Amino acid sequence: MAKKKVSAADAPACEITCLHEDVLKRVGHGLTDPEVLRWVAALFKVMGDPSRLKIVNALILSEMCVCDLAALLKMTPSAVSHQLQILRQSDLVKWRRDGKIIYYSLDDEHVSNIFYQGLVHVNEKHHP
Amino acid sequence: MAKKKVSAADAPACEITCLHEDVLKRVGHGLTDPEVLRWVAALFKVMGDPSRLKIVNALILSEMCVCDLAALLKMTPSAVSHQLQILRQSDLVKWRRDGKIIYYSLDDEHVSNIFYQGLVHVNEKHHP
DNA sequence: TGAACATCTGAACAACTGTTCATATATTAG
DNA sequence: CTAATATATGAACAGTTGTTCAGATGTTCA
Numbered sequence: 001m002a003k004k005k006v007s008a009a010d011a012p013a014c015e016i017t018c019l020h021e022d023v024l025k026r027v028g029h030g031l032t033d034p035e036v037l038r039w040v041a042a043l044f045k046v047m048g049d050p051s052r053l054k055i056v057n058a059l060i061l062s063e064m065c066v067c068d069l070a071a072l073l074k075m076t077p078s079a080v081s082h083q084l085q086i087l088r089q090s091d092l093v094k095w096r097r098d099g100k101i102i103y104y105s106l107d108d109e110h111v112s113n114i115f116y117q118g119l120v121h122v123n124e125k126h127h128p
Numbered sequence: 129m130a131k132k133k134v135s136a137a138d139a140p141a142c143e144i145t146c147l148h149e150d151v152l153k154r155v156g157h158g159l160t161d162p163e164v165l166r167w168v169a170a171l172f173k174v175m176g177d178p179s180r181l182k183i184v185n186a187l188i189l190s191e192m193c194v195c196d197l198a199a200l201l202k203m204t205p206s207a208v209s210h211q212l213q214i215l216r217q218s219d220l221v222k223w224r225r226d227g228k229i230i231y232y233s234l235d236d237e238h239v240s241n242i243f244y245q246g247l248v249h250v251n252e253k254h255h256p
Numbered sequence: 257t258g259a260a261c262a263t264c265t266g267a268a269c270a271a272c273t274g275t276t277c278a279t280a281t282a283t284t285a286g
Numbered sequence: 287c288t289a290a291t292a293t294a295t296g297a298a299c300a301g302t303t304g305t306t307c308a309g310a311t312g313t314t315c316a
Contacts, residue, residue, distance in 0.1 A: 018195045018229060018262065027189045028200060031182075032247065039254060040246040041181040048173030050166055051274075057165060061155040066293060067146040072156060079275055081294055091253055100283050100292045101146060110249035117245050118168040119160065121238035125219055126167060146292065179304075194263060207305055209264055228262045228313050 046090045047114065051075065052083050059093060060112045063105035174218045175242065179203065180211050187221060188240045191233035 032040070047053055054073050058064060066084065070077040084104060087093045094107045106112060160168070175181055182201050186192060194212065198205040212232060215221045222235045234240060 018193060019199055020193070020196055023190050023192060023196060024200050027186055027192070030189045031200075032185050036247070036250055036254075037181060037185060038178055039250040040243070041176055041178040043176075043246050043250060044172045044181070045176030048169055048171075048176040049274080050169040053165060053169040053172070054159075057160050058155055061158045062151050064151060064155070065146060065148070068148055068151060071147055072152050072159075076276075077293070078277080078295090081292095082274075085294080097283090100290095102293065108249075110245070110252070114242065114245045114249065115168070117238070117242045118171050119164070121236075121242065122164055122167040122171060124238070126164075177304075204306075205263070206265090206307080209262095210304075213264080225313090228260095230263065 043090065043092075043114075046086060046092060047111075047118075049083070051079065052087060053115075055080065055083055055087065056092070056106070056111060056115060059104060059106050060115065063103045065101045065103050067101075069104070171218065171220075171242075174214060174220060175239075175246075177211070179207065180215060181243075183208065183211055183215065184220070184234070184239060184243060187232060187234050188243065191231045193229045193231050195229075197232070 031037075047056065051073070055069055058069060058072055064072070066077050066080050069075070069084075070080045073080070084093065087104075088095070091107055092111050093104050095102050095104045097103075159165075175184065179201070183197055186197060186200055192200070194205050194208050197203070197212075198208045201208070212221065215232075216223070219235055220239050221232050223230050223232045225231075
């Protein structure tokens with residue numbers, strides 16, 4: 001996202017004349033609450049980065065420490081740690097400490113559900 | 129995403145000594161194909177922008193033209209058109225022309241499935 | 257045809273993103 | 287305590303993103 005000038009709330013629609021008023025009235029009431037929608041977008045955004053999705057993919061299969069993930073995914077431990085922080089802040093992963101090692105795992109099964117839904121979509125789109 | 133130096137393929141894992149070899153072996157074979165995973169990440173990325181998700185949310189309820197979407201979502205028609213182009217390129221929406229007006233709608237029910245999965249996750253996370 | 261409208265497109269810009277590097281913190285072993 | 291290891295964190299940088307603006311297509315109708 002980028003700018004956010006004053007125009008957003010008033011000007012943009014003022015020249016539009018091809019509206020379907022009936023549709024707008026009906027749909028307007030069915031829209032998801034804007035704040036909830038921002039949360040959903042944030043969730044997809046987090047899962048929309050290849051590195052993070054690789055981490056999610058790995059954690060679906062087993063809990064793992066940062067070093068395991070780094071070795072498995074060919075990333076630096078620092079990069080993994082940064083992405084895990086984002087996954088942590090979004091409540092997508094949880095962790096437990098065992099001595100020096102911190103084990104990460106998925107926070108709930110919704111995450112893997114969403115992952116598999118995306119997988120099904122892609123498989124059906126990109127297969128004959 | 130950003131840089132992509134030479135280090136990614138060789139160096140990062142060379143100093144790591146805390147590996148759980150058994151886990152890596154087992155999980156390594158269960159990982160989703162990297163190319164498929166990139167497609168899935170791209171799908172989530174497209175749905176991870178608030179403006180685009182608002183458009184998806186609206187199109188779940190009814191097909192609409194650019195002007196309808198612009199008025200409903202308080203965006204300029206140009207901004208809507210740019211985002212629709214991205215949704216089109218990702219095969220998330222389809223369109224039909226009727227005279228001057230182009231009507232957009234969701235390309236298949238996977239998109240709404242994914243949307244609702246995200247919604248369920250957020251509702252259960254952010255509710256008491 | 258030419259005016260009017262709906263939509264698309266390209267350039268430009270600020271805001272944001274993911275990685276790297278260097279360094280800090282935390283935990284254990286000796 | 288100190289050394290060693292595992293992870294976290296902050297700054298910096300290049301690449302990317304979404305919007306706006308101006309203008310280009312395409313379509314209809316008089």
